[in-house]
Amino acid sequence: MDDQKEDPPVLEVVQEFKSFAEFEEALQRYQKHNYCLFLRRRSNLCKDNSELKYTNARYECKHFGSKRDNPNLTGERPMQKSYKIGCKAFLYLSLKPKLQRLVVDRFQPEHNHPCSKVTYEGYPEVRRMSRDTIKSVQEFTKLKAKPILIKPLVKAREGDKIILSRDISNVRTKQIRDERQGRSEEEMLLAALN
Numbered sequence: 001m002d003d004q005k006e007d008p009p010v011l012e013v014v015q016e017f018k019s020f021a022e023f024e025e026a027l028q029r030y031q032k033h034n035y036c037l038f039l040r041r042r043s044n045l046c047k048d049n050s051e052l053k054y055t056n057a058r059y060e061c062k063h064f065g066s067k068r069d070n071p072n073l074t075g076e077r078p079m080q081k082s083y084k085i086g087c088k089a090f091l092y093l094s095l096k097p098k099l100q101r102l103v104v105d106r107f108q109p110e111h112n113h114p115c116s117k118v119t120y121e122g123y124p125e126v127r128r129m130s131r132d133t134i135k136s137v138q139e140f141t142k143l144k145a146k147p148i149l150i151k152p153l154v155k156a157r158e159g160d161k162i163i164l165s166r167d168i169s170n171v172r173t174k175q176i177r178d179e180r181q182g183r184s185e186e187e188m189l190l191a192a193l194n
């Protein structure tokens, strides 16, 4: 059993999955082991089987694509630092209707950049805090604790994950927005007066 655990996780062409959840788990393990991050860029939902979820899905390395890409199309804010450095690593998953399985159709696992623990753990997608931690940040926010005081507590909960003060501020900002339920300041004022 222990030996099996130490085997590097496999992700390769013709590999089959009984469900999308099973694929996601394999991808997660592969990414954690190889310090790389693939993001789902294009996909088509499978209408008749929610377990398989997609008829096809294309994953690209976070560094896929050139810097010149139109920011309006990638959804990135113009001032945001671009991760795109022309990496060509991608994976294409597709549903084989006869098998009722998801299959890795194409996989290009080579990156044009180093994949290190430091860069991997710095990706915002990897930094994302667990639901429980987010909850406790919200509790402390209600008590009006400053992010600088919350940070060590988050660190203790999330182990060796990189947590930036910005991540904590983002949780707080979202909480305030949720509490206002999308109402404008004017609407909030009117509600308070009534």
Ligand SMILES: [Zn+2]
Pocket: 061, 062, 063, 064, 087, 088, 089, 110, 111, 112, 113
């Ligand atoms: Zn890459």
